[in-house]
Amino acid sequence: MKFRAVIMLAIAATLSACGVNSVPTAEEAAKARWADVQAAYQRRADTIPNIVATVKGSAASEGKILTDVVNARANATKVQINAGDLTDPAKVASFQQAQGALGASLGRLLATVEAYPTLQSQANFQALIREIEGSNNRINIAIRDYNTSVQAYNTKIRTFPDAIGAKIVYGAKPMVPFQAAPGADANPTIDFGNSN
Template identity: 60%
Template sequence: MTYRSARWLILPVAAMSLSACGINSVPTKEEAAKAKWANVEAAYQRRADLIPNLVETAKGASKIEQSTLEGVIQARASATQVKLSTDDLNDPAKVQAFQQAQGNVSGALGRLLVTVEQYPDLKSQARFADLMTQLEGTENRINVSVQDYNGAVQDYNTTIRTFPDIIGAKIVHGAQPMTPYKAITPNANQAPKVDFGQ
C-alpha cells in the first residue's frame, strides 16, 4: 500500500471519529434547548399580554380591592423588566431572577382569583370568563414549555458531559451546562385555580 492510498483511507476514519466527538451534536442540542426557551418566553409573553385585559375587565365590573389589582399590575410590570437571553441560560443567578419575577406574577394572579370568588357578578360576565379560560390555557402552555425546555437542557447537559461528545464540547465549543428552570415557590408548577362556581 502506498502512502497516497493510506492517506485516502485515513480521511474517512478521521471524519467518522470527529463526527462522534460532538462536533455537530453539541451545537444541535444547544440550539434545540434555546428554541425550547423561546417557547417559554412566548408563553410568558402571552400571559403578560392577557393580564391588562383581565385587570381592566375586573375593574370595570366590580369594586375589587384596589391593592389586589395593583399587585397584579405591578408584578406584571416587574416581570417584563427581567430579561433573560439565550446567552444567559448558563447563568443560574439570571435564570433564578427570571423565575422569581414570573413566580411573583403567578402569586398575584392567584390572589386576584381568590378575590374574584367574592364577586359573583364578575364571575358571570362572559368577557371575564373568556379571559380566565385563556389565562388558564396560557398557564398550561407555560407548564408544557418549561417541561420541554428542561428536557432539552437535560439532553444537552448530558451530551456535553458524556464520551465521546465531551471531546468536541470542551475542546471545540467550550460548552457550559445550561440551567434548567425550577419551581422556586410552592406549587409554582401548577396553574392558578380557576373556578367559575360550576
C-alpha cells in the first residue's frame, strides 16, 4: 500500500514537472492575449465610420482618401483568424497585412486633416482623432502583450522539462508572434499635390 502511494506521488511529481499543467496554461494565456489584439482592432474598425462621416462633412473634396479608408476597413474586417490559426504563419501574416493596410489609410486621412486647419478646429473631429490615437495605443499594447505571451509559451514548449509534456501529451507547436508589416520602419511619404 505504501509502495503504491510512493509510486503515485512519484508519477504526480514527474507529470507536474513535464508541463502537463503549465503548457496549456501558457497556451491559453497566449490565446487570450490574441483575443485582446482582435478586440483592439475591432474597436478601431468600429470607430472609423464616425471619423469618415465627420471628415466627409468638412472635406468632401478628399473623397478618394475616405473611400480608401472605408475599403481598407471592409477588407480588414473580412480577414478573420481564430486561436487555432495562431500556429499558421500565413494566416497571421494575412491578418497583419489587412490591418496594416487599414492603418496606412488612416495615416493618409490624418495627413489630409493636417492640410485643413478648419477641420482640425472642430471639436467633434478632435474627439474622434483622440479615439483613433487611443485605439492605436490599445492595439500596440495588445500586440506587445500577445507577443510576450507567445514568447513565454514558445519558450515553455521548447525547454526541459516542460518540452516533454508539450510534445508527448499535447503535440504542441510554436505560435506565431505578431510582426510589423514590411516597410513599417520607413517614414510615410505625404504628398498633398495629387490626391489620385
